[in-house]
Amino acid sequence: MGILDSKIPSGPLADKWTKHKNEIDLVNPANKRNIDVIVVGTGLAGGAAAATLAELGYNVKTFCYQDSPRRAHSIAAQGGINAAKNYQGDGDSFYRLFYDTIKGGDYRSREANVYRLAEESANIIDQCVAQGVPFAREYGGLLDNRSFGGVLVSRTFYAKGQTGQQLLLGAYAAMNRQINRGKIKAYNRHEMMDLVLVDGKARGIIARDLVSGEIQRHSAHAVVLATGGYGNVFFLSTNAMGSNVMAAWRAHKKGAFFANPCYTQIHPTCIPVSGEHQSKLTLMSESLRNDGRIWVPKRKEDAIAIREGKLKPTQLAEEERDYYLERRYPAFGNLVPRDVASRAAKERCDAGFGVNKTGEAVYLDFAAAIDRYGREKAMTSGIKDPDNATILKLGEEIIEAKYGNLFQMYEKIVDENPYKTPMMIYPAVHYTMGGLWVDYNLQTTIPGCYCAGEANFSDHGANRLGASALMQGLADGYFVLPYTIGDFLADDIRTGAIATDSPEFEAAENEVRGRLEKLMSGTGIHSVDYYHKKLGKIMWNKCGMSRNAKELEEAIGEIAELRKDFWENVKIPGSADSKNQELEKAGRVADFLELGELFAKDALHRNESCGGHFREEYQTEEGEALRDDKNFKYVAAWEFKGEPKDAVLHKEDLVYENIELKTRSYK
Amino acid sequence: MKLTLKIWRQKDASAKGQIVDYTLDGVEGDMSFLEMLDILNEELVSKGEEPVEFDHDCREGICGTCSLQINGEPHGPDRLITTCQLHMRKFNDGDTIVIEPFRAKAFPVIKDLIVDRSAFDRIQQAGGYISVNTSGNTVDANAIPIRKEDADKAMDAATCIGCGACVAACKNASAMLFTSAKVSQFALLPQGQVEAAERVENMVRQMDLEGFGNCTNTGACEVECPKGISLENIARMNREYLSATLKG
Numbered sequence: 001m002g003i004l005d006s007k008i009p010s011g012p013l014a015d016k017w018t019k020h021k022n023e024i025d026l027v028n029p030a031n032k033r034n035i036d037v038i039v040v041g042t043g044l045a046g047g048a049a050a051a052t053l054a055e056l057g058y059n060v061k062t063f064c065y066q067d068s069p070r071r072a073h074s075i076a077a078q079g080g081i082n083a084a085k086n087y088q089g090d091g092d093s094f095y096r097l098f099y100d101t102i103k104g105g106d107y108r109s110r111e112a113n114v115y116r117l118a119e120e121s122a123n124i125i126d127q128c129v130a131q132g133v134p135f136a137r138e139y140g141g142l143l144d145n146r147s148f149g150g151v152l153v154s155r156t157f158y159a160k161g162q163t164g165q166q167l168l169l170g171a172y173a174a175m176n177r178q179i180n181r182g183k184i185k186a187y188n189r190h191e192m193m194d195l196v197l198v199d200g201k202a203r204g205i206i207a208r209d210l211v212s213g214e215i216q217r218h219s220a221h222a223v224v225l226a227t228g229g230y231g232n233v234f235f236l237s238t239n240a241m242g243s244n245v246m247a248a249w250r251a252h253k254k255g256a257f258f259a260n261p262c263y264t265q266i267h268p269t270c271i272p273v274s275g276e277h278q279s280k281l282t283l284m285s286e287s288l289r290n291d292g293r294i295w296v297p298k299r300k301e302d303a304i305a306i307r308e309g310k311l312k313p314t315q316l317a318e319e320e321r322d323y324y325l326e327r328r329y330p331a332f333g334n335l336v337p338r339d340v341a342s343r344a345a346k347e348r349c350d351a352g353f354g355v356n357k358t359g360e361a362v363y364l365d366f367a368a369a370i371d372r373y374g375r376e377k378a379m380t381s382g383i384k385d386p387d388n389a390t391i392l393k394l395g396e397e398i399i400e401a402k403y404g405n406l407f408q409m410y411e412k413i414v415d416e417n418p419y420k421t422p423m424m425i426y427p428a429v430h431y432t433m434g435g436l437w438v439d440y441n442l443q444t445t446i447p448g449c450y451c452a453g454e455a456n457f458s459d460h461g462a463n464r465l466g467a468s469a470l471m472q473g474l475a476d477g478y479f480v481l482p483y484t485i486g487d488f489l490a491d492d493i494r495t496g497a498i499a500t501d502s503p504e505f506e507a508a509e510n511e512v513r514g515r516l517e518k519l520m521s522g523t524g525i526h527s528v529d530y531y532h533k534k535l536g537k538i539m540w541n542k543c544g545m546s547r548n549a550k551e552l553e554e555a556i557g558e559i560a561e562l563r564k565d566f567w568e569n570v571k572i573p574g575s576a577d578s579k580n581q582e583l584e585k586a587g588r589v590a591d592f593l594e595l596g597e598l599f600a601k602d603a604l605h606r607n608e609s610c611g612g613h614f615r616e617e618y619q620t621e622e623g624e625a626l627r628d629d630k631n632f633k634y635v636a637a638w639e640f641k642g643e644p645k646d647a648v649l650h651k652e653d654l655v656y657e658n659i660e661l662k663t664r665s666y667k
Numbered sequence: 668m669k670l671t672l673k674i675w676r677q678k679d680a681s682a683k684g685q686i687v688d689y690t691l692d693g694v695e696g697d698m699s700f701l702e703m704l705d706i707l708n709e710e711l712v713s714k715g716e717e718p719v720e721f722d723h724d725c726r727e728g729i730c731g732t733c734s735l736q737i738n739g740e741p742h743g744p745d746r747l748i749t750t751c752q753l754h755m756r757k758f759n760d761g762d763t764i765v766i767e768p769f770r771a772k773a774f775p776v777i778k779d780l781i782v783d784r785s786a787f788d789r790i791q792q793a794g795g796y797i798s799v800n801t802s803g804n805t806v807d808a809n810a811i812p813i814r815k816e817d818a819d820k821a822m823d824a825a826t827c828i829g830c831g832a833c834v835a836a837c838k839n840a841s842a843m844l845f846t847s848a849k850v851s852q853f854a855l856l857p858q859g860q861v862e863a864a865e866r867v868e869n870m871v872r873q874m875d876l877e878g879f880g881n882c883t884n885t886g887a888c889e890v891e892c893p894k895g896i897s898l899e900n901i902a903r904m905n906r907e908y909l910s911a912t913l914k915g
């Protein structure tokens with residue numbers, strides 16, 4: 001077991017980033033022209049990094065499996081992006097955003113990284129507005145804000161329910177400007193199959209052209225991985241169908257440590273699973289918790305009657321409903337952090353109060369908000385003594401303006417009108433806080449291999465607060481990585497182009513070809529999805545919202561067995577040298593089958609409950625998470641040693657100099 | 668329900684394609700259209716046949732990856748949604764469904780139902796941006812107030828997902844709605860004014876180079892657009908274009 005050096009700059013917290021930027025090496029503009037950088041993944045982190053690196057003068061190659069960078073899954077983020085602008089004058093500051101994020105992450109993230117994130121948050125909003133991102137505005141023409149979970153200020157900027165889309169299109173536009181200048185060469189419909197190391201440094205990748213099946217070598221002086229999270233290890237998640245861990249996992253197998261794989265965010269407000277055929281889950285933005293109240297029936301008989309279709313939720317009077325979040329957490333109410341809200345929903349459903357066919361759903365009710373907005377609007381419109389129909393109509397209009405697209409999305413999937421009857425929601429896998437271990441410069445344990453956005457582990461600890469993923473992706477991509485990478489590249493100004501005919505590239509390409517051949521040679525009868533669904537069931541049942549040692553041990557064995565079966569038997573029609581979506585899926589699932597085991601191993605070793613990681617053995621009498629700071633106040637970074645079960649643990653001790661560790665309370 | 672599916676199969680860009688018939692049983696109303704295709708593919712794989720390839724990713728109507736011409740309509744019979752949000756409850760037992768790729772000269776077929784929409788990227792690369800570097804010291808975001816009405820209109824235009832349904836719906840395979848959405852977003856915002864003239868000229872030039880057809884104001888694009896992008900944007904782009912060329 002080694003000790004990891006996170007390279008956190010010395011000095012007071014608020015000065016660290018400025019001091020660091022002043023001290024790291026820079027590359028002069030003329031030399032940047034001779035340096036190549038590969039960016040894998042073109043979401044917020046990758047797209048922003050690629051555009052900024054190209055603006056600075058580096059030659060950039062981007063890779064994405066989608067047909068266009070604009071389709072990366074950052075696009076699906078709905079609710080908003082946090083920034084410590086204090087435009088509402090409600091006492092927000094860098095420190096508060098920093099504090100909320102550390103606390104929200106259950107004291108398992110790095111102080112220096114999170115403070116830097118808070119500092120850069122304000123720049124992001126300025127930058128995006130300058131790019132023409134159409135954030136929501138108030139009638140005075142200034143930017144509007146809303147609240148998100150786990151905080152007591154309004155610091156979330158948004159563009160209707162499509163904030164991720166608008167921010168990604170901003171980064172995509174910045175990329176397009178550089179593509180037009182010839183500074184970025186975009187390889188779309190390409191997948192990174194392996195990382196190539198030369199003399200211990202990341203110097204390129206092996207990619208597969210997903211249309212022709214061609215295997216290609218691409219070299220560079222540094223490689224940036226910004227390939228998102230691994231939530232699809234659960235099969236069902238809110239991630240896009242193609243979201244995968246391949247790039248990060250290939251790097252892990254080449255020496256990059258994988259940190260805190262068990263930290264997964266289960267988002268409380270998703271549309272419940274409807275049946276076995278389900279291919280993915282759909283999120284309903286956390287912003288809905290600003291106005292929606294979450295409840296289940298107080299009496300079990302009522303819950304049963306609702307499940308059987310004999311009773312409608314609207315027939316239950318106020319006093320027959322259990323607004324369990326407001327009851328358990330009066331200070332934060334419906335706006336508790338995601339992990340807390342998810343566990344509370346599971347607790348009610350496990351106790352028999354669930355409200356859909358499967359008993360795995362709770363209500364998210366807008367009736368009170370519609371009434372409140374309707375009355376307010378009637379008053380400001382000069383309508384005296386409005387009748388109920390008028391109030392309802394006006395209120396629904398306000399709700400539609402705020403969340404219209406989400407309500408429409410819900411209605412299309414569930415076939416119920418959420419303006420008239422409460423939404424049904426249930427937690428689903430949404431985000432992974434774990435990822436490749438990086439130091440303060442966002443460099444992994446492989447020199448020259450950097451990792452940004454959700455793919456790294458750095459800023460959210462054991463639980464991410466709402467509207468913080470977009471903030472981190474863009475901070476990493478626009479404002480951190482383009483500068484910190486210069487510290488590494490400064491040594492490469494005389495290196496010249498990296499050759500792709502070296503033995504290292506040859507070996508990596510052969511390895512990739514061998515792997516594809518092996519996948520294609522399966523002789524069984526089951527498809528890739530069959531294995532993926534089986535893995536997902538193991539993960540959800542034994543490594544999901546609550547975990548225990550016995551089931552985690554079982555999961556480790558079951559996943560290893562499933563992996564063996566997969567490699568011998570998976571059936572893939574077609575050939576490897578043409579477009580083959582089954583083969584694409586197979587490569588991704590193969591990696592999930594290894595990551596899943598490491599995930600369970602990590603969850604098993606962490607004998608405490610913190611954030612999204614809830615171990616049944618470690619809880620208070622009231623069922624709240626019980627952290628163990630004495631023994632587990634560290635980042636668990638795993639080194640690959642042949643098989644997931646043999647991974648070696650390295651610890652990075654987390655030092656809190658500015659924040660006092662407390663039991664997280666939202667009561 | 669039991670369905671007859673008539674699906675376009677084409678091995679690759681150069682191969683000749685054809686419609687192939689499949690029957691599929693056990694389809695339920697709360698399945699999405701793409702989940703229905705997943706089941707068909709699962710059956711094909713188990714028989715050792717090549718599955719039907721189609722583009723899809725987020726499956727929640729925002730990434731713009733999915734396409735499909737379903738019974739002659741882009742994204743199928745329902746309005747204001749993408750194919751991935753279409754549910755089988757819109758169909759009946761015994762229905763025959765014809766599934767084809769989006770058809771346009773500028774969108775060549777790659778395989779089966781997958782088309783190449785990179786022409787859209789090239790239109791954006793020609794000018795769909797504001798030239799501002801990432802410096803971290805641009806002016807404060809609230810330094811330039813923008814009328815809420817303009818900001819909202821810009822947002823409405825900006826919600827285009829680049830799926831290509833407008834092109835597939837148009838008898839001329841015109842990309843005017845797509846191009847005008849981006850031109851409008853920036854034309855409505857003060858940040859977009861400086862480069863407005865070059866932007867519209869360059870984007871329209873690229874649009875024509877890609878082989879998209881002209882607009883004859885049939886309005887089919889607006890009807891089929893999953894995001895409800897308004898024809899008003901085309902009018903605005905025409906105005907911008909005219910004023911740009913007059914300025915010369």
